Amino acid sequence: MDSTLVLLALLVPLVAAVLIPLAGGQPNLREGITLASAGILFVIVASLVGPVLSGARPELGGFEVLPGLVVGFRVEPLGMLFGLVASTLWIVNSIYSIGYMRGNGEPRQTQFYVCFAVAIAATMGVAFSSNLFTLFLFYEVLTLSTYPLVTHNGNAEARAAGRVYLMLLLGTSMLLLLPAIIWTGILAGTLDFAPGGILAGKAGPVLTGVLLGLFVFGIGKAGVMPVHYWLPAAMVAPTPVSALLHAVAVVKAGVFTLTKVVVYVFGVENLASLGTADWLAWVAGFTILAASVVALQQDHLKRRLAYSTISQLSYIVLAAAILTPISLVGAAMHIAAHAVSKITLFFAAGSVHTAAHVDHISRMNGIGRRMPWTMGAFTVASLSMIGVPPTAGFLSKWFILEGAFSSGRWVPVAVIIGSTVLNASYFLPIVYRAFFREEEPHPAGAHGHHGHGEPHAHDTHAHGGGHGEAPLPMVIAIVVTASLTVLMFLFPGLPLGLSEAMMETRP
Amino acid sequence: MILDNLPALQVVIPLVGATICALIDRRRVAWPIALAISLVGIVISVALLAQVLAGGPISYAMGGWAPPYGIEYRVDVVNAYILVLVSVIGAVIMPYAPRSVAAELAENKQAWFYTMYLLNLTGLLGMAITGDAFNAFVFLEISSLSSYVMIALGRDRRALLAAYQYLILGTIGATFYVIGVGLLYAMTGTLNFVDMAERIVDVESSRSVLAALAFLTVGISLKLALFPLHVWLPNAYAYAPSVATVFLASTATKVAVYLFLRFFFSIFGARFVYADLPLTEILLVLSVAAMFIASIIAIFQDDVKRMLAYSSVAQIGYMTLGIGIANLNGLTGTIVHLFNHAVTKGALFMAVGAVVMRVGRHDLEGLAGIGRRMPVTMAGFVIAGLSLIGVPGTVGFVSKWYLAAGAFESGAWLLSFLIMASSFLAVVYVGRVVEIAWFREPTQAVASVEEAPLSLIIPTWVLVAASVVFGLDAAFTAGVAERAAEALLAGIL
């Protein structure tokens, strides 16, 4: 029964991807299919949570590509958490997309929804994969299926962004990740994820360090500097795509993979005892601080959010690099916490773009009064990014800090404190501007460049016309995700249970 | 009775068919004959493969003259696999051929095209099946001469120059091969592969044998377009009629690689070739050079067919790389890549052929916006392109996996990074086409075209599907390839 559910979780989005183009001529039916399959997927994934929490590990015996190379699935707690986050946010994101795509009159909407559905299917594949090969397979499918989304606008800027996106993600995964996987396979004799790590005792300290490096920089989706650059480049895409990249699927697949590799391929204790993984904490710490500093200088809201994502992703990498069970619980928690918070922030940015046609922070004075729901949600999510209670970000940061203290290392502690200050200093001014500054009258056409190259680039006239809130579906989506951010703080039982199950019970 | 004579029939049927096509000289008759023969070819080759897998090598005495005096046709796992490959590709392009050929060739030349196709098929199958060194030369020349003609039939006048250039280099290559065989004959007194392998052990220290090895290596390398002996290939592929390009790209170089394997492993013996001579190093250096230089040249091509042709040179580099690595995984990678690349490149050239039929050109600019006008064809191109890159879930990945694993096992871990790096170059040139085809506004010429007819789309997608299906379930292809590699490596394992 459970393995049927796993199969369904993979098939539902794929079926949607087939049905959507068939209904391409009727937008309402087409969006209906997207919503329905998102709902069905959520129910399927949610019904797996119970068994997984109670210790079951639903498996889907795959087929053998080559001897030793199997496409197989096995739901363990971390994958469950990731799958749950992704499937929940797909619903919200779909609602939001409908409002955004229609509100902005975007072209090629059918193609958009198809690629979206395929990307979700790939995300489910990543989440539930039982070995490195399966994970890699779906990891690449995810890259390829999101490429048309990044280049959605089709203009020169989008094409250039798409090039960077594809080159960096495919490049790192082919040049570093794939050799790492093959090497691991040869050393360990298996690619199946196993508690305690399949490389434990199979590779010496130096080789382990090298392999870890290949994995860390090969998983470009995790955005560890210097392979982060695809994230800001991909900002030209429509906002729902940014939300998909930053919250639902792509970067989360990256840090998820990295966490999974640390826990099930290297083994936490193995890495900790070898001692050649210390550099990872430094790299992650540097990324956190550097990305925050860059974010501080960005005026384009989505770019600032992009650098914030890079910094937040490295929290997860840092948490994994601390190599204590409690910090890894924090890592898993942060995957969920960052997802719900960052999607809210992007939704808000997209709402402002749709309703006020403004992309730059310097032009957002007083916008909170016209769009109270949007900017209210933005505020909640900002607090979560900084790590202020009562938001989800506080919880995950707590666990990471606890792990850092218990391991007696001061670098992570210092980094987290420093970055909290930085986070506050690039998020709070936006909130201040939106609510407490007076709206300025703008002469039409006085605006600088804008991130949207379509012919209907209405960014040229300033916000300040008679706009109010964004379309209703968008507002609903924003409020839902903002509430999730708070609810996760108040009722952390589910994500916490899954995160702890990852470290305690043997998957 | 028929079952016993399958090895002969495999070669004789297309030869007879070619004669009939030439004598009747009617387009409407020639195509059905060619189609029927190509289908029969599949049946025979699959039956042979099944026999070999079940009962070991088959020896067939041509004309009843027992080896070593008569010509022996000898089928083992290695060449049964090649026979299946050639027959399958040959048959898949036949449904594709009539529309494409009709669009590109004058009516009075079409029957001759099918004649040349059947002769080429004869030559390639013959090269693969024969167990006699000189007989292999004859088939090599049959396939070469017919491919010169097929290339020259291209409608661009530069096709003539390409064919001429190929003729010169191909003949030099074939003559080198004959010299090598002549020296071996002088030393061993036999032309039969099996006999030769037994007797060469006694004389292997002589300079004549070394010279023979050198001549054979260079001669065959010219035919398989090993870098830097590839110069004939890009123009030949670019200006030949689309169907000829598909067929040659998918089969001709593959059979030459087979001949290479046969001489290196079965006759000279891996121990002799690898232990005593610096051939490993030479092969590895040339292969890596092919993988990078040809890929980089491909990036700068403005013509899709030329681009794919240079990509073929790079992919041949992968095959010879596996020969250079010379362990089980590496050689399996080579052999499985013969099939995988044939399927992938065949699909790509077919997709381009469909575009040529509709738009009439194959330069990159001419493809602007074609993805919106011919979405099914170009979707096939994209998927096959992914296989060329080696994305997991495609056949290209399977080959790369074996090659990289082989490189790691032999301790040459740098080599496996080079394999990945060069496949990354494929991202660039495939990406260029994708960008122009899907993201440019259609030009005037493109805006009015329709999707290709089904007779072109279906064969294209058969190969596209094959490059995904055998990428997800490689048990059969890789299994056979591994058995073939084991057989070849028996000398040093």
Place this chain on the structure above:
Amino acid sequence: MDFLQTVVSHYNQWIAVFLMVSGLYIVVARGNMVKKLVGLNLFQTSVYLLYISPGKILGGTPPILAAEFAVYSNPLPHVLILTAIVVGVATLSLGLGLVVRINEAFGTIEEEELFARDPEA
């Protein structure tokens, strides 16, 4: 002295090598497409000699079994070269046919002129 003897006794091979190299040289050095084919043919012909000359055995007779002869020439190289000659003739005629077509299409068979007139080629 021994060395000289070895060199002289292999005179047949020296001739073959000389023809081979000069043929290849013509192919490479000449720009005229017909002359290239002549060179190619010379190159091929040298190989015929290489094959046939070792088949001749001093004092040997044609390989017809008879009681009074014990030493026979090897017939196999002749058979092989007969085939090779056929292949060579086919190649040469196809090559010449191509040259005729090239002359029709481009108006020249000199490579230099050809590239000067049509840089794309």
